[in-house]
Amino acid sequence: MEKKINHYNRISALFFIGVGMFFSFYGRTVEIGAWSEPGPGFMPFWSGIILTIMAVFLLLGSFKRKEWQVMPPFFPLADSWKRVLTAFLSMVAYLLLFELLGFTLVTFIFIAFLLKTVFPQNWKRTLIVASATAILARLIFINFLRTQLPLGFLGF
Amino acid sequence: MDLLNHLVLGSQVLFTPINIFFCFIGVLMGTLVGVLPGLGPTAAIALLLPSTFHMTPVTAIIMLAGIYYGAMYGGSTTSILVNIPGEAASVITCLDGYQMALKGRAGPALGIAAFGSFIAGTLSIIGLMLVAPPLAKFALAFGPPEYFALMLLGMVVLIYLAAGSMLKALMIGVFGLLLSTIGMDSISGTQRLTFGILEFSDGVGLIPAIMGLFGVAEVIVNLEEGITRSVVTTRVRDLMPNLQDWKDSIWPILRGSVLGFFIGILPGPAPVISAFTSYAVEKKLSKYPERFGTGVIEGVAGPESANNSATGGAFIPLFTLGIPCNSVIAVLLGAFMIYGIQPGPMMIDKYPDLFWGTVMSMYLGNVMLLVLNLPLIGIWVQVLKVPYPILFPIILLFCLIGVFSLNYSSVEVALMIGFGIFGYLARKFQYEMAPLVLALVLGPMMESNVRLSLVISQGDPMIFVTHPISAGLMAVTFVLLVSPFIPWIGKRRKKLQEKVGGEEV
Amino acid sequence: MKKISLCWLAVAFxxxxxxxxxxxxxxxxxxxxxxxxxxxxxxxxxxxxxxxSLEKNLGTKIIVEYKPGAGGALAWTQFSKAKPDGYTVCGINIPHIILQPLSQKDAAFKTVDLKPLCIFESTPIGLAVKKGSKINTLKEFIDFAKANPGKITVGISGKLSGHHMASLQFEKKTGTKLTLVTFTGAAPQATALLGGHIEAIWGNSSDLVSYQNDMKVLAIGTEKRMDTLPDVPTFQELGMKFYPRIDRGVAVPKDTPADIAAKLEKAFLDTVNEKEYLAKITKAGFVAMGLNSREAMKYIAEETEEYTKLLVEHDLLLKK
Known part of the structure; x- marks a missing residue:
């Protein structure tokens, strides 16, 4: 069944109602303070209430009968989700590995992996692009700008 | 003529080979860190500080200042090319700049950004020379209630940032305010929603947020499409803005420059606020506000000029009061102390060579930047010719490294990935991300100023309307908020909605 | 252009x-x-x-690394668990390293985890009003505050900071009640005073020196008058035993081998006793301290006791 924008609005409105109420309640636990001395909970409390109210309006509005804009399918292609997931997981893997293995090596693996899996390239291209990127990034960030990127236990 | 003498003095200081050389090094480094997302001028200046110890203070300040305004120049490049704002000030450039690039007009977008920055930079230096001392008092007139009123006005700007639903733009804005309360409360020291992670105690980082919401989310959306599309095909002869572009841009550039300069004087994240404000002003004044966000050149010209001119404005409180109004200037201030210069209200009188030398170097630096950047446009556009399957891992890599190099914190990188996921989903639900960024910027200042105001007034909210400046700002805010309900303005807003097919607000 | 930047890389190497x-x-x-x-x-x-000068004394490179966050607590928490091999040292501030473990829930380090090598500098805190204020002396300030409890707004930077403690001690010693306005840093605090948005501030000597043309400094927390503020009386002169200040030093993790710590200690002490260094920090409005490791430890222990008492009195001590 094709979805319309008001369905999407309904879902996101519920999400924001949750967020707003969460922050409001949280604001009370860290002390809203008095008017003459507002505490740390002052801003979360009031902003949370405002967000909740606005989200309720969005929710109510979504039940109006009118010509709602038709939304495209959530994933444009059947295999879209694979590429999306691969990209996110690769970034997480990069983050987890690069303190251990060192910036240059993990950069090489990261680029090579994405090139090979998401839109598969041939090996020659993959290796050339990955090594060029790793070396250039190393030169710019470590040797030129002197940033303190982790070198890993291998020392580069 | 006093000013003339000063200019001569400044030129004498500047036109030594060594100073010109380091001015060039400064703007070159600045352009580089500006183009690299994440790594900003603050980090670059801090990293390079030790290498300036053997220089004279004037030379060092000329170079360090060059890094600062050079970075502002370079900041727009990645926003336009690949939708990664290198810093918060160029978030707004993404809205229309990236759209222009998608239409094959990356060249004119980059060109107008460079020219606009040049014009704004030059104007703000003239402003700095002519009106620095009297204007310093202007910054002092702003106390907590005035700042709160200004921030509130900033939030109302969200209405004009919205391309689609106003309600959803406001909601995402308030959501941003809520996110900005995460971390240690700067007034009471209470930890809020940090879950024991100390890195969160400084709040949700702005750079991880913008790189995730814009850069990462954009890449992921592009990956969904199976077709391995190339980002754009640009004909080389369209590299520069044409006559029509200039006609459209010249007023936004001038307005942006003036706006940026005045906002720049005020402490806080002035380049960001001035860029957002300029965008809102241009959209409000435009004959075709509905086309903003689809790649109109005014949406690049105004904000880019504003954020550059704000950098010039930011030097005023530094030189006249010794007050740093942002983190970059704070590092510069620290540098003064290392060279044994006591910053403070007397600085211009005590060290005229330093002040006028720096000012003159900014002229030269701006010319250098223009000369440096125009040929670069040709190269940048070539970047877009790299097929997307090869380009996208590199974009992601730059996001990862850029965020990590800020504070060497893995938590911030994780945060960026999280914002990437949020940004990706929010696009599916048709929420815009620019209001979120603006709210993250304004949030902390808004919160501390409303609370300080209430402490000062002992709980009396009338403080916001009894102070004249704040009363004025509040009045403007009020008018803007009710304007949709006043028929003749409301009609225009409605027309706008019909055109973009938005739903009711 | 690419070629040019490559050239620069070569130069950088x-x-x-x-x-x-x-x-x-x-x-x-x-x-x-x-x-x-x-x-x-x-x-x-x-x-x-x-x-x-440290690089010269130790014969190796010194890499300055920034770990800002949580008013210093982030760096100190991580540093207290760092490898105690002497290859990392960390700047420390007093009272920060004393107050944070006592009052902040997430500050997961103890003051004794950080072994001070030396305390090299102290920043006295002074009380200042805007130039043109009707208050001219400390006595007038106290009298006005007594007559109008809670009417004087005083800017401090950061809650549970040196400024905050100074203010609490001052109120106790003088029997006054002030309204504290907590700013997020020295710059907005000074701006608010100069703009007339608050009555007075507790300010660091360095800032007070910078702004001495625009502010009236009523008193300063040193024992002798400062050369950079010759006309400003000390609290002691005015009959108060009150020496508010912030001290800076450098530390290693507590399990660092004694001989390595001693070597670092010597290098630091030599550095901070150099004439050129002393001249620069004195000119900027600081007071040189030069406490060695043992003296620094004793000093920190005494201050800890003092602050614990103060926090208990104001019910600010973290309940565990």
Missing amino acids: LLVPGLAIGAADFPKGPITYIIPFNPGGQSDVEARLQQP
Whole structure:
């Protein structure tokens, strides 16, 4: 069944109602303070209430009968989700590995992996692009700008 | 003529080979860190500080200042090319700049950004020379209630940032305010929603947020499409803005420059606020506000000029009061102390060579930047010719490294990935991300100023309307908020909605 | 353009100085000097001033690294768990390292985890009003505050900070009640005073020196008058035993081997006792301290006791 924008609005409105109420309640636990001395909970409390109210309006509005804009399918292609997931997981893997293995090596693996899996390239291209990127990034960030990127236990 | 003498003095200081050389090094480094997302001028200046110890203070300040305004120049490049704002000030450039690039007009977008920055930079230096001392008092007139009123006005700007639903733009804005309360409360020291992670105690980082919401989310959306599309095909002869572009841009550039300069004087994240404000002003004044966000050149010209001119404005409180109004200037201030210069209200009188030398170097630096950047446009556009399957891992890599190099914190990188996921989903639900960024910027200042105001007034909210400046700002805010309900303005807003097919607000 | 930047890379390589090797066993490699605050802050400036001479004294490179966050607690928490091999040292601030473990829930370090090598500098805190204020002396200030409890707004930077403690001690000693306005840093605090938005501030001597043309400093927390503020009386002169200040030093993790710590201690003490260094920090409005490791430890222990009492009185002590 094709979805319309008001369905999407309904879902996101519920999400924001949750967020707003969460922050409001949280604001009370860290002390809203008095008017003459507002505490740390002052801003979360009031902003949370405002967000909740606005989200309720969005929710109510979504039940109006009118010509709602038709939304495209959530994933444009059947295999879209694979590429999306691969990209996110690769970034997480990069983050987890690069303190251990060192910036240059993990950069090489990261680029090579994405090139090979998401839109598969041939090996020659993959290796050339990955090594060029790793070396250039190393030169710019470590040797030129002197940033303190982790070198890993291998020392580069 | 006093000013003339000063200019001569400044030129004498500047036109030594060594100073010109380091001015060039400064703007070159600045352009580089500006183009690299994440790594900003603050980090670059801090990293390079030790290498300036053997220089004279004037030379060092000329170079360090060059890094600062050079970075502002370079900041727009990645926003336009690949939708990664290198810093918060160029978030707004993404809205229309990236759209222009998608239409094959990356060249004119980059060109107008460079020219606009040049014009704004030059104007703000003239402003700095002519009106620095009297204007310093202007910054002092702003106390907590005035700042709160200004921030509130900033939030109302969200209405004009919205391309689609106003309600959803406001909601995402308030959501941003809520996110900005995460971390240690700067007034009471209470930890809020940090879950024991100390890195969160400084709040949700702005750079991880913008790189995730814009850069990462954009890449992921592009990956969904199976077709391995190339980002754009640009004909080389369209590299520069044409006559029509200039006609459209010249007023936004001038307005942006003036706006940026005045906002720049005020402490806080002035380049960001001035860029957002300029965008809102241009959209409000435009004959075709509905086309903003689809790649109109005014949406690049105004904000880019504003954020550059704000950098010039930011030097005023530094030189006249010794007050740093942002983190970059704070590092510069620290540098003064290392060279044994006591910053403070007397600085211009005590060290005229330093002040006028720096000012003159900014002229030269701006010319250098223009000369440096125009040929670069040709190269940048070539970047877009790299097929997307090869380009996208590199974009992601730059996001990862850029965020990590800020504070060497893995938590911030994780945060960026999280914002990437949020940004990706929010696009599916048709929420815009620019209001979120603006709210993250304004949030902390808004919160501390409303609370300080209430402490000062002992709980009396009338403080916001009894102070004249704040009363004025509040009045403007009020008018803007009710304007949709006043028929003749409301009609225009409605027309706008019909055109973009938005739903009711 | 690419070629040009490659040229620069080549130049940059040439400029990188080779690692100098010290004569003795330690140090064998570069030493990291952690600054728990933002670049450009006073701690950074001090470290940068010490850096060249430290490198000479230790015969190795000093890398200054920034770990700002949670008012310093982030760096100190991580540092307290760092490898105690002497290759990382960290700037410390007093009272910060005393107050945070006592009052902040997430500050997961203990004051004794950080072994001070030396305390090199102290920043006296003074009480100032705007130039043109009707208050001219400390006595007038106290009298006005007594007559109008809670009417005087006083800017401090940061809650549970040196300023905050100074204010609490002052109120107790004088029997006054002030309204504290907590700013997020020295710059907005000074701006608010100069703009007339608050009545008075507790200010660091360095800032007070910078702004002495626009502010009236009523009293300062030193024992003798400062050379940079010759007309400003001390609290002691005015009959109050009150010496509010913030001290800066440098520390290693507590399990660092004694001989390595001693070597670092000597290098730091030599550095901070150099004439040129002393002249620079004195001119900027600081007071040189030069406490060695043992003296610093004793000093911190005494201050800890003092502050614990104060926090208990105001019910600010963290309940565990």
